[in-house]
Amino acid sequence: MVQVVSISDLSSYVDQEVSLRGWVRHHRKSGKIQFIVMRDGSGFAQVVLVKNEIDEATFDLAKTLTQESCFQVVGKVQQNPRNQRYELLVSQLTIIHIAEPFPITPKDHGTEFLMDNRHLWFRSKRQWAILRIRHRLIKSIRDFFDDRGFTNIDSPILTPTAAEGTSTLFGVDYFGEPAYLSQSGQLYLEPAVAAFGKVYCFGPTFRAEKSKTRRHLTEFWMVEPEVAFAHLEDVMVLAQEFVHYLINQVLEHHIPELEVLERDLEPLKQSLQPFIRMTYSEAVDQLKALGSDIEWGSDFGGDDETLLTQQYQQPLIVHRFPKEFKAFYMEPDPDDDRLVLGMDVLAPEGYGEVIGGGERASSIQFLLDQIAKHGLPEEPYSWYLDVRRYGSFPHAGFGLGLERAVAWICKLPHVRETIPYPRMLNRLKP
Numbered sequence: 001m002v003q004v005v006s007i008s009d010l011s012s013y014v015d016q017e018v019s020l021r022g023w024v025r026h027h028r029k030s031g032k033i034q035f036i037v038m039r040d041g042s043g044f045a046q047v048v049l050v051k052n053e054i055d056e057a058t059f060d061l062a063k064t065l066t067q068e069s070c071f072q073v074v075g076k077v078q079q080n081p082r083n084q085r086y087e088l089l090v091s092q093l094t095i096i097h098i099a100e101p102f103p104i105t106p107k108d109h110g111t112e113f114l115m116d117n118r119h120l121w122f123r124s125k126r127q128w129a130i131l132r133i134r135h136r137l138i139k140s141i142r143d144f145f146d147d148r149g150f151t152n153i154d155s156p157i158l159t160p161t162a163a164e165g166t167s168t169l170f171g172v173d174y175f176g177e178p179a180y181l182s183q184s185g186q187l188y189l190e191p192a193v194a195a196f197g198k199v200y201c202f203g204p205t206f207r208a209e210k211s212k213t214r215r216h217l218t219e220f221w222m223v224e225p226e227v228a229f230a231h232l233e234d235v236m237v238l239a240q241e242f243v244h245y246l247i248n249q250v251l252e253h254h255i256p257e258l259e260v261l262e263r264d265l266e267p268l269k270q271s272l273q274p275f276i277r278m279t280y281s282e283a284v285d286q287l288k289a290l291g292s293d294i295e296w297g298s299d300f301g302g303d304d305e306t307l308l309t310q311q312y313q314q315p316l317i318v319h320r321f322p323k324e325f326k327a328f329y330m331e332p333d334p335d336d337d338r339l340v341l342g343m344d345v346l347a348p349e350g351y352g353e354v355i356g357g358g359e360r361a362s363s364i365q366f367l368l369d370q371i372a373k374h375g376l377p378e379e380p381y382s383w384y385l386d387v388r389r390y391g392s393f394p395h396a397g398f399g400l401g402l403e404r405a406v407a408w409i410c411k412l413p414h415v416r417e418t419i420p421y422p423r424m425l426n427r428l429k430p
């Protein structure tokens with residue numbers, strides 16, 4: 001029996017007989033020779049059938065392979081002298097299934113058509129490259145926090161309260177009681193940080209955003225670290241180290257995928273510099289000078305973020321925001337009571353916010369006032385307020401949106417390609 005190997009391992013088997021199993025991506029045939037680009041999930045490789053070197057029945061059988069047909073081959077591994085790639089010179093071929101005409105052909109298709117066929121689209125080389133980089137980021141996110149003594153504390157998805165404002169809640173009927181899909185695990189991490197010191201959660205998060213932008217999904221993945229005794233400065237440092245680590249991991253392991261995506265590596269390397277920092281007030285001044293009509297006291301729009309980040313080669317941390325448009329739980333700035341100690345990390349190349357976070361209020365009275373000001377009911381937050389009743393302590397954390405990080409690192413025009421099955425304002429299928 002010939003050993004079945006992965007395409008990604010072909011370089012270890014030069015001049016040996018191996019077997020590959022996979023699907024037809026592309027098939028080019030002439031009377032004397034056939035070239036099939038096979039994909040097996042681990043990569044893409046050319047398999048070659050030469051008429052004079054195999055029996056005629058096998059050569060003819062191969063001709064019946066259509067795009068996405070499933071097949072197995074045996075052959076000798078060789079390195080193509082022209083492109084240095086590893087390929088297989090076929091001696092035997094077995095058909096596993098002849099595919100019906102595949103809806104996604106090499107011609108151009110519209111985005112809506114591709115999204116309707118998302119379950120088939122991710123067989124494409126580009127989607128394969130993106131989702132492998134997503135996978136690397138997921139692994140690197142866990143490694144980063146696990147290696148630094150953080151404990152993973154999962155937060156629930158079904159929740160009775162709002163974490164990030166009531167306007168973007170998805171409601172569900174919980175046995176006759178109203179419940180919501182979680183917007184953030186943060187409120188659940190704060191009690192846990194008193195028990196474990198450094199914690200993180202990483203899971204799906206939901207926002208009923210009616211926004212149809214290239215940055216918004218209704219279901220996205222967020223990683224949220226939370227650290228006891230940390231202040232704003234500490235989480236700005238942590239966020240920078242974290243983002244640097246993620247970029248380094250992708251650069252170390254995924255150059256071939258970045259090549260598929262034609263990603264220019266230079267801007268990514270520039271992001272390994274220390275991040276630029278500025279206060280919200282400085283950012284508003286700069287935006288005005290650049291022609292934005294933003295007024296002090298209002299949140300940045302997507303265009304403002306784009307404009308601001310285009311001024312720098314590396315990510316930008318904006319900190320100390322007006323209380324008005326930030327979440328109720330933020331610690332007030334001791335030097336200016338109009339401000340809270342929040343921070344956002346904005347990615348360069350026009351991408352904008354990838355991280356939001358900051359220091360959490362540790363005074364119970366301040367939080368009670370904030371809950372009232374935001375028009376939130378007090379009782380459902382009573383357990384959250386317990387963190388301030390029993391040994392209250394300074395703490396801080398942040399949330400990174402995985403899909404926005406993937407979009408930036410892969411330099412994609414839209415977050416819809418960064419998650420296997422995107423959920424958006426107008427999309428719940430497939």
Ligand code: 4AD
Nearest residue numbers: 184186216217220224354355356357398399401404
């Ligand atoms: O800034 P946000 O709303 O912050 C929080 O939820 C905090 N509770 C996090 C914390 O401090 N623990 O969201 C954090 C990040 C954003 O910076 C963005 O990357 C991502 O989550 N995000 C979205 N990603 C895709 N689609 C959406 N609709 C998103 N909303 C937020």
Ligand code: MG
Nearest residue numbers: 344353355356
């Ligand atoms: Mg935010």
